[in-house]
Amino acid sequence: MPDPTPGSRLPTPDGPPYFPTVLPSSSRAVFAALRHRNFRLFLTGQFISLCGTWMQTVAQGWLVLHLTDSAFAVGLVTAMGSLPILLFTLYGGVIADRVNKRRFIMVLQCLMLVEALTLGVLTTLDLITVEWVMGLAVFFGFLTAFEVPARQALVAEIVDREDLMNAIALGSSAFNLARVIGPALAGILIATLGLPASFFANAASYLAVIVSLVRMQVPHAEGRSVTPLWTALGEGFGYIFGKRWPRALVIIVTTFSIFGFSFMPLMPVFARDVLGLDASGYGVMVASVGAGALAAAFFMAAFGSRVRQSRLVLGSSILFGAVLIAAALAPNLWSAVLLFTLCGGVMALNGIAANTMLQTEAPDELRGRVMGFYSFMVLGLAPFGSLQAGWLAEHFGVRVAFSLGGVVCLVVASAVAWWMGRAVRELRDRREQRGGVVELERRERQ
Structure with a gap:
């Protein structure tokens, strides 16, 4: 059977493999998507801005812990910041299909700059309280609910379809390289210049992405959807x-968002209270997650087209649960760094494969809504994960919170893999039966 063409579906109306397993040859080049000028500008601006965002993420977690000395408060602030994403991301996906995405993102980035600047000023003047941090986190979450679907959908407008997977992998590489650099810089700035420096650096970083968006020229960027809101969501x-397959992705991504990724907000507590680290050690530990994810993203950029995406999603889901359980038991900084590096790598493999499976198949007129729903699962459900993990850490310890999350991810991923494996076997049996009947009829006609 010949390989499917880009964007085509395999002839399996309700069973795996639902998405193409072989992507275009041009995506096999590690930097194929960089031949597009708009994507080069976009990726450069995003990388600088993401470094600033990670600096603020680290500094904000440390600030809340300093203000409250409470693991639950750290989780609560993260949860409140994610709550607007839960409420508005689906609507943000609808908006992304209706507006000029480039201009829309520019406006949102300007408002994010104001948020970071406000946080820095309040901290400098010693007027900051946990209520202020929480309020600004909610405002940032509201902006994120509209920015993420538009940003992810914009990528498909500035690269050719055959370079889409490579663009997603390079975007993930930039995100995770920033996850390495940002926390490391934040640790240095916090130790030398204090917490406000990270917030001001983040505010300045937004200028890079704003300038890159101004210089981009995106043809046919106007949205096309004019259907009513609820019809569009439907x-x-x-x-x-x-x-x-999309249903299987929903189950896996939802489980990871609530029980798997919730270890990230609790890393400052794990660093300080379990391993006895200072801000610099915490930054190293967070950076290790990004280092693993960065390596995995480069692997996907180079070799992702040669790997069956469905198997990669299922395999990485199971592996993540096992590694997170091991990370919960880490006795010191360097064992934690090793295991969190593996966590980051497996997370990136899973995320890139799932994102590619959705974006490659999504029709142009639905891509904003599809990515809005994906963002809703990945980011919008995080408040529940932050709250449950924070509560568990407060009452039973961080190790228990991490371990329980790993167990749930491992069990659910294994169950989905068994379910999808059975579906594959049933589909194969039906094909073989149909093939046998066709062969018998052919012989009878002879």
């Missing part, structure tokens, strides 16, 4: 839940 839901 179209997106119908696409997501209409096939077996």
Whole structure:
């Protein structure tokens, strides 16, 4: 059977493999998507801005811990910042399909700059309180709910379809390289210049992405959807839940968002209270997650087109649960660095494969809504994960919170893999039966 063409579906109406397993040859080059000028500008600006965002993330977690000395407060601030994403991301996906995405993102980035600047000024003047941090986190979450679907959908407008997976992998590489650099810089700035320096650095970093968006020229960027809001949302839901593989992705991504990724907000507590580290050690530990994810992202950029994406999603899901359990038991900094590096790598493999499976198949007119729903699962459900992990850490310890999350991810991923494996076997049996009947009829006609 010949390889499917870009964007085509394999002839399996309700069973795996639902998405193409072989992507275009041009995506096999590590930097194929960089041949597009708009994407080069976009990626450069995003990388600088993401470094600043990670600096603020580290500094904000340390600030809340300093103000409250409470693991639950750290989780609560993260949860409150994610709550607007839960409430508005689906609507943000609809908006992304209706507006000029480049201009829309520019406005949102300007408002994010104001948020970071405000946090820095309040901290400098010693007027900051946990209530202020929480309020600004909610405001940032509201902006993120609209920015993320538009930003992810914009990528498909500035690269060719055959370079889409490579663009996603390079975007993940930039994100995770920033995750390495940002926390490391934050640790240095906190130790030398104090917490406000990280917030001001983040505010300055938004200028890079704003300038890159101004210089981009995106043809046909105007949105096309004019259907009513609830009808538009229904179209997106119908696409997501209409096939077996998207449903499997929903189960896995939802589980990871609530029980797996919730270890990230608790890393300052794990660093200080379990391993006895200072801000610099905490920054190293957070950076290790980014280092693993960066390595995995480069692997996907170079070799992702040669790997069956469905198997990669299922395999990485199971492996992540096991590694997170091991990380919860880490006795010192360097064992934690090793295990969190593995966590970051497996997370990146899983995220890139799932993102590619959705974006490659999504129709142009639905891509904003599809990515809005994906963002809703990845980011919008995080408040529940932060709250449950924070509560568990407060009452039973951080190791228990991490371990329980790993166990849930491992069990659910294994169950989904068994379910999808059975579906594959049933589909193969039906094909063999149909093939046998066709062969018998052919012989009878002879």
